[in-house]
Amino acid sequence: MVLVVQKYGGSSMADAKRIKNVARRIAQAKDKGERVVVVVSAMGDTTDELIKLAYQISEQPGDRELDVLLSTGEIVSSTLLAMALRAMGYEAISLSGAQAGIRTDATYRRAQILKVEAKRVVKELERGNIVIVAGFQGITDEMDITTLGRGGSDTTAVALAASLGAEVCQIYTDVDGVYTADPHLIPEAQKLTEIGYEEMLELASYGAKVVHPRAVELGELFNIPILVASSFTDSSGTLIHGGVSMEVRNKVRSIAQDLDVAKITVVGVPDRPGIAASIFQPLATAGISIDTIVQNASIDNITDLTFTVAKSQLAKAMRLVEPIAKSIGARECVSDSKLGKVSIIGTGMQNTPGYAARMFGALSEQGINIQLITTSEIRITCIIDESRVEDAVRALHRVFEMEIGE
Amino acid sequence: MVLVVQKYGGSSMADAKRIKNVARRIAQAKDKGERVVVVVSAMGDTTDELIKLAYQISEQPGDRELDVLLSTGEIVSSTLLAMALRAMGYEAISLSGAQAGIRTDATYRRAQILKVEAKRVVKELERGNIVIVAGFQGITDEMDITTLGRGGSDTTAVALAASLGAEVCQIYTDVDGVYTADPHLIPEAQKLTEIGYEEMLELASYGAKVVHPRAVELGELFNIPILVASSFTDSSGTLIHGGVSMEVRNKVRSIAQDLDVAKITVVGVPDRPGIAASIFQPLATAGISIDTIVQNASIDNITDLTFTVAKSQLAKAMRLVEPIAKSIGARECVSDSKLGKVSIIGTGMQNTPGYAARMFGALSEQGINIQLITTSEIRITCIIDESRVEDAVRALHRVFEMEIGE
Numbered sequence: 001m002v003l004v005v006q007k008y009g010g011s012s013m014a015d016a017k018r019i020k021n022v023a024r025r026i027a028q029a030k031d032k033g034e035r036v037v038v039v040v041s042a043m044g045d046t047t048d049e050l051i052k053l054a055y056q057i058s059e060q061p062g063d064r065e066l067d068v069l070l071s072t073g074e075i076v077s078s079t080l081l082a083m084a085l086r087a088m089g090y091e092a093i094s095l096s097g098a099q100a101g102i103r104t105d106a107t108y109r110r111a112q113i114l115k116v117e118a119k120r121v122v123k124e125l126e127r128g129n130i131v132i133v134a135g136f137q138g139i140t141d142e143m144d145i146t147t148l149g150r151g152g153s154d155t156t157a158v159a160l161a162a163s164l165g166a167e168v169c170q171i172y173t174d175v176d177g178v179y180t181a182d183p184h185l186i187p188e189a190q191k192l193t194e195i196g197y198e199e200m201l202e203l204a205s206y207g208a209k210v211v212h213p214r215a216v217e218l219g220e221l222f223n224i225p226i227l228v229a230s231s232f233t234d235s236s237g238t239l240i241h242g243g244v245s246m247e248v249r250n251k252v253r254s255i256a257q258d259l260d261v262a263k264i265t266v267v268g269v270p271d272r273p274g275i276a277a278s279i280f281q282p283l284a285t286a287g288i289s290i291d292t293i294v295q296n297a298s299i300d301n302i303t304d305l306t307f308t309v310a311k312s313q314l315a316k317a318m319r320l321v322e323p324i325a326k327s328i329g330a331r332e333c334v335s336d337s338k339l340g341k342v343s344i345i346g347t348g349m350q351n352t353p354g355y356a357a358r359m360f361g362a363l364s365e366q367g368i369n370i371q372l373i374t375t376s377e378i379r380i381t382c383i384i385d386e387s388r389v390e391d392a393v394r395a396l397h398r399v400f401e402m403e404i405g406e
Numbered sequence: 407m408v409l410v411v412q413k414y415g416g417s418s419m420a421d422a423k424r425i426k427n428v429a430r431r432i433a434q435a436k437d438k439g440e441r442v443v444v445v446v447s448a449m450g451d452t453t454d455e456l457i458k459l460a461y462q463i464s465e466q467p468g469d470r471e472l473d474v475l476l477s478t479g480e481i482v483s484s485t486l487l488a489m490a491l492r493a494m495g496y497e498a499i500s501l502s503g504a505q506a507g508i509r510t511d512a513t514y515r516r517a518q519i520l521k522v523e524a525k526r527v528v529k530e531l532e533r534g535n536i537v538i539v540a541g542f543q544g545i546t547d548e549m550d551i552t553t554l555g556r557g558g559s560d561t562t563a564v565a566l567a568a569s570l571g572a573e574v575c576q577i578y579t580d581v582d583g584v585y586t587a588d589p590h591l592i593p594e595a596q597k598l599t600e601i602g603y604e605e606m607l608e609l610a611s612y613g614a615k616v617v618h619p620r621a622v623e624l625g626e627l628f629n630i631p632i633l634v635a636s637s638f639t640d641s642s643g644t645l646i647h648g649g650v651s652m653e654v655r656n657k658v659r660s661i662a663q664d665l666d667v668a669k670i671t672v673v674g675v676p677d678r679p680g681i682a683a684s685i686f687q688p689l690a691t692a693g694i695s696i697d698t699i700v701q702n703a704s705i706d707n708i709t710d711l712t713f714t715v716a717k718s719q720l721a722k723a724m725r726l727v728e729p730i731a732k733s734i735g736a737r738e739c740v741s742d743s744k745l746g747k748v749s750i751i752g753t754g755m756q757n758t759p760g761y762a763a764r765m766f767g768a769l770s771e772q773g774i775n776i777q778l779i780t781t782s783e784i785r786i787t788c789i790i791d792e793s794r795v796e797d798a799v800r801a802l803h804r805v806f807e808m809e810i811g812e
Contacts, residue, residue: 016462050482056422057486058493065492068500069485072478076456079475080463086471087464094474099549120549143505143526 003125004029005166007039007135007157011174012231013077014044022231023084025172026130030090035125037164039135039157040081042073063108067137067147071097074134074153082132092130095120097137098145102156104138110149111138113156116163133160151212158215162222169219169226170237171211176230177238178203178210180402181255181393190402194239195253202345202379203256216240251346252355252400257393258341259386261291262314263371264321265306268331271298275328279305282320288313292341292374292383306372308383311337339371340389343381344396356380362399366391409531410435412576413445413541413563418637419483420450428637429490431578432536436496441531443570445541445563446487448479469514473543473553477503480540480559488538498536501526503543504551508562510544516555517544519562522569539566557618564621568628575625575632576643577617582636583644584609584616586808587661587799596808600645601659608751608785609662622646658761658806659752663799665792667697667745668720669777670727671712674737677704681734685711688726694719698747698780698789712778714789717743745777746795749787750802762786768805772797 006029008022029036050069054061061069078094085092101117124131135153138146148155154171161169178200179189197220201213211228219226219240229237269275276295283290293307309317314337325333349355359380363370368391372383384392412435414428435442456475460467467475484500491498507523530537541559544552554561560577567575584606585595603626607619617634625632625646635643675681682701689696699713715723720743731739748769755761765786769776774797778789790798 016459019463053422053482053486054489057425058489060493061489062492065485065488065500068502069482072481075478076459076475079471080459082471083460083464083467086468087466094471096474096551145502 001033001035003035003037003164003166004168004170005037005039005157005161005164006170006172007153008041008231009153009173010041010044010046012172013040013042013081019077019080020084023081023088025231026085027088027090030130037121037125037131037133037160037166038081039133039153039160040074040077041135041153043077046073046076064144067108068145070147071134071137071145074136078132078134085130090130091128092132093124094132094134095124096134097156098139098143100133100160102138102159104140104146104148106140106142106144106146108146111146113138113148113159116159118160118163121160121164151214154212154215155218158218158222158224158226161224162218166224169224171215171226171228172231173210173228174230174232175210176233176235177228178240178254180253181397182257185257185390185393186255186397189397192238192253193236194241196347197240197242198378199253199345199347200240202343202376203254211240252344252349252402253346255393255396255400255402256343256345257389259389260310261308261339261341261383261386262311262335262337263306263308263339263383264314264317264333264335265304266321266325266330266333267304269303269305270329271301271303276305278328279321279324282324283317286316286320288317288320292372292381294372294374308339338386339383340386341381341383342389342392342396343379344400345379347378349378349380358399359396362395363392366395368392407439407441409441409443409570409572410574410576411443411445411563411567411570411572412578413559414447414637415559415579416447416450416452417580418578419446419448419487425483425486426490429487429494431637432491433494433496436536443527443531443537443539443566443572444487445539445559445566446480446483447541447559449483452479452482470550473514474551476553477540477543477551480542484538484540491536496536497534498538499530500538500540501530502540503562504545506539506566508544508565510546510552510554512546512548512550512552514552517552519544519554519565522565524566524569527566527570557620560618560621561624564624564630564632567630568624572630575630577621577632577634578637579616579634580636580638581616582639582641583634584646584660586659587803588663591663591796591799592661592803595803598644598659599642600647602753603646603648604784605659605751605753606646608749608782609660617646657752658750658755658808661799661802661806661808662749662751663795664747665795666716667714667747667789667792668717668741668743669712669714669745669789670720670723670739670741671710672727672731672736672739673710675709675711676735677707677709682711684734685727685730688730689723692722692726694723694726698778698787700778700780714745744792745789746792747787747789748795748798748802749785750806751785753784755784755786764805765802768801769798772801774798
């Protein structure tokens with residue numbers, strides 16, 4: 001009998017009506033003869049409300065206590081979904097992360113799953129139950145509750161799918177799949193039937209809205225196909241997997257953009273070993289995430305070092321970097337907070353000439369100035385003025401003929 | 407070092423401000439050098455709201471799932487209280503019922519505590535923590551969550567106190583102790599400094615509003631003194647214990663009343679063995695709680711059987727009893743739904759003559775007709791017209807000179 005793991009996010013579980021709708025979808029899978037394990041997030045804004053409550057009590061609630069508090073959100077939604085299924089005449093049981101055997105380290109707020117001891121899940125499946133597991137949470141060896149941090153429920157679902165040898169992990173959310181570009185921006189964007197794990201990872205912030213990169217990485221590691229589809233419609237969704245057909249590998253698969261980009265350039269840096277570390281170590285300690293880093297080739301042992309951060313972190317980053325720049329003898333620090341990022345993504349692009357040239361040409365035709373360029377095996381990214389990001393995505397979508405779909 | 411167990415109810419934990427107030431009270435105990443274990447109920451109306459949510463999903467939510475759902479209410483309040491204490495600079499940790507080792511049978515919704523495995527609680531106390539335990543919940547051998555039903559958090563507190571060998575179990579609530587009569591009814595009622603376990607149990611519904619009989623029984627069994635006091639004031643409360651002084655034993659300690667009384671009389675019952683069972687068995691099966699039962703001495707092998715039920719259950723009880731009465735050859739069934747109950751309570755009353763006579767005399771002086779009389783070792787109860795209950799309590803309070811207090 002085929003085993004599937006399904007995951008439903010907070011917006012799919014927002015109220016009694018939606019929970020009943022989710023129950024009907026699960027029932028369809030059960031009626032097809034599948035064994036079903038379901039992972040759920042907390043209802044709607046529950047997690048945010050619990051966090052708000054905690055901060056009414058204490059400015060520093062403490063990570064262990066916050067994790068216990070937050071874990072209740074997913075437990076509530078798991079019990080309600082089990083009730084809804086039972087009301088429809090299906091055998092169903094809810095399990096907490098602890099009961100489902102999600103064993104983690106003790107890093108509260110962002111615990112890593114160490115292993116899944118799914119004995120209880122297997123036993124309940126054998127009893128004929130649909131098993132509803134509270135996502136986003138686990139338990140330490142000390143029997144303390146942890147939460148998994150960002151993408152936690154997606155990760156729970158893929159980890160369970162790997163541990164149980166599920167055929168597929170189905171992530172149901174409020175979008176109906178992965179598109180050739182963000183459909184909010186490009187209405188003519190096409191839904192992809194399939195995409196490779198690595199391509200999905202390169203979709204970065206756009207992709208992360210669909211399914212968290214951490215879950216995609218885990219899927220790749222255990223070779224679990226991940227279907228992303230809408231919980232509100234019956235459209236077929238996008239399958240993220242490793243076996244993407246030969247023919248679709250060598251082409252641009254998707255365009256991604258990001259409007260939350262600020263740039264800092266340290267100008268006139270003496271090119272000595274240890275300089276990069278002296279700049280980036282304090283930023284890391286302060287919890288500032290660095291995205292792109294570009295260091296130009298040096299001329300007369302002087303170079304410029306440019307990196308990007310989220311806009312909200314620009315001021316803090318500048319306060320840290322300016323004294324460092326002075327101390328290492330750099331000329332000055334300049335920043336620009338009105339930037340955006342546009343990327344083309346497709347496996348094997350770098351092995352095929354011409355993609356970068358076509359991308360730069362398309363931007364140039366639109367009169368868009370490229371401020372920075374970075375590339376990976378399967379991605380080419382340009383940092384441009386934020387006001388031109390939309391034009392850029394539209395132009396690239398056209399040039400790479402993505403309207404035609406796959 | 408003295409160990410105390412404190413319990414705070416839902417109204418004491420209703421919002422962030424009240425939780426901080428509770429934290430300050432706990433801190434006072436800690437500052438006195440006491441080791442403190444705290445049991446909490448869910449915040450305010452949380453439990454009712456969760457039940458409402460469940461019934462939006464399903465008319466029959468299922469007891470196992472309901473228990474998991476409801477258990478989250480106490481977990482939320484336990485973490486918030488731990489956060490509040492930590493914000494004040496105290497070491498504190500929250501534990502679920504499962505983590506605190508509250509092992510129960512698998513009777514969902516009204517599980518019985520089988521044992522308390524308090525290893526983790528002891529370990530956290532040794533680490534210097536104030537230990538906050540989610541009340542009302544436990545865990546089965548199968549690692550399934552249960553709830554303890556009515557009086558669950560009071561019972562958790564007394565069970566932990568017994569298991570840890572605590573000096574006292576302090577129940578903090580929204581009343582400041584046990585009174586000689588319900589202070590809402592008799593403003594001149596006096597607060598008792600102390601009361602025996604059995605006297606407290608006989609206070610029945612009035613007493614149950616203060617601390618649940620189940621917890622009092624457990625306290626008696628393990629000889630744990632239970633202090634009942636207000637979480638909102640600093641008044642001294644009432645100590646429920648076994649060692650009530652000789653002098654106060656032989657007197658009326660408290661007057662109790664209950665307005666929720668309906669009476670059914672099966673008239674002209676042939677006095678044969680098995681008749682009582684044939685009437686009460688179907689009522690028990692239907693979940694109808696019988697309070698007082700009175701069967702008069704029979705004349706010519708014919709007797710009348712009278713019993714009382716809650717008013718809300720009268721119609722259902724009559725529907726069940728009428729056909730039975732007919733089948734056993736009774737003459738008729740009559741009911742009266744406008745009744746109340748008034749009791750005088752005091753250890754050793756029946757060994758001392760005159761209490762009953764004084765009670766009946768006091769009611770007679772007020773022109774109050776007594777419909778039924780029942781007694782126990784330490785209680786005399788009269789069923790009277792509901793409209794006269796208040797007059798009766800006032801008269802008895804005066805006659806037994808309870809305004810003088812002890």
